[in-house]
Amino acid sequence: MNPIPVNTPLFNGNELKYLTECIETGWISSEGPFIAKFEKEFSQYIGPKYGVAVSNGSAALDIAVKALNICTGDEVIMPTFTIISPAQSVVTAGAVPVLVDSDPITWNMDVLQVEAKITPRTKAILVVHIYGLPVDMDPILQLAKKYQLKIIEDAAEMHGQTYNGQKCGSFGDLSIFSFYPNKHITTGEGGMILTNDLALAERCRKLRNLCFEPNGPRFVHHELGWNYRMTNLQAALGLAQLEQIDHFLTIKKDIGNTYQTQLSFLTELGFRLPKPSTAFAHNINWVFGIVAPGIKIKEKIVEGLAKEKIGTRPFFWCMHQQPVFQNMGLFKNESYPVAEELANNGFYLPSGLGLKQEELVRVTEVLKAIIS
Structure with missing residues (x-):
């Protein structure tokens, strides 16, 4: 595989x-x-x-x-x-x-x-x-x-x-x-x-x-x-x-739409998927992120995908929690709860332009199996 x-x-x-x-x-x-x-x-x-x-x-x-x-x-x-x-x-x-x-x-x-x-x-x-x-x-x-x-x-x-x-x-x-x-x-x-x-x-x-x-x-x-x-x-x-940017944007749109359709059931289980659009923009799905209802659930999913050789990435880590800045004396006693939840519980799935359709299907099927 x-x-x-x-x-x-x-x-x-x-x-x-x-x-x-x-x-x-x-x-x-x-x-x-x-x-x-x-x-x-x-x-x-x-x-x-x-x-x-x-x-x-x-x-x-x-x-x-x-x-x-x-x-x-x-x-x-x-x-x-x-x-x-x-x-x-x-x-x-x-x-x-x-x-x-x-x-x-x-x-x-x-x-x-x-x-x-x-x-x-x-x-x-x-x-x-x-x-x-x-x-x-x-x-x-x-x-x-x-x-x-x-x-x-x-x-x-x-x-x-x-x-x-x-x-x-x-x-x-x-x-x-x-x-x-x-x-x-x-x-x-x-x-x-x-x-x-x-x-x-x-x-x-x-x-x-x-x-x-x-x-x-x-x-x-x-x-x-x-x-x-x-x-x-x-x-x-x-x-x-x-020269290919319009084509690339279409590929990303299709990847995002597939993930949204196949993984919509996650929202009923407390997960958060990317918002498809706002009043001022449609999501271009640079990456497809998921916010799990807890860090332990996220870790189990990431581990399960890794066992099936499916790559993921964690979300960004907050600046106020970066050791290098804390050691400089920055951001003492600062807390940003929304960002902290995203950093702790968020990860994203394979989303590259070279992702093949059969790979996209495999990612969603494996993820569904892990959740079930």
């Missing part, structure tokens, strides 16, 4: 053709024609004027935080329920993450809690769209305008998702994407920063390239940046993937 990994990417377009072109022409490093083309076409697809390709999504966050001059003593409001990357970028800049709990329905940050967290030290709101549904952006945009705050929009998981018809990744002063292999579009590793602000775009380009001075002596530096460049090979792969 072959294993079913939690994610399998799909390469059935021009990936090999474009990669071969890179090798045959010798353009394999961070200089090459595919980089500018990928930046242009991805930014046009999402909406903002400028794209800056980088080495990964975490690099994009590091650059975004520094480009907005967020530094020691500043506060950034963000969800506690997310991958560690956004909080890490804030902390390593010397700033303080100020956390909010999750919405129990969408699993995103609870936007109704944000305003109470704003202080004179607040510099930005870092929005992270989670798992398939977007954050309710209108209240965030209103607060940013009211308090003159910047918005960093983490749309790493939201390739092709919309909020009220407008693409996610087009709302932030700076928005970031990831192209890790489990994303709708992958470059192996890789990321992108999008913005409508030319000065910010140029600032991000400088920061990704060790802060070389565009008009000065080449190896004379006036500030520190990073080597966070994307390679021409990665950009070639990303461009081929972008």
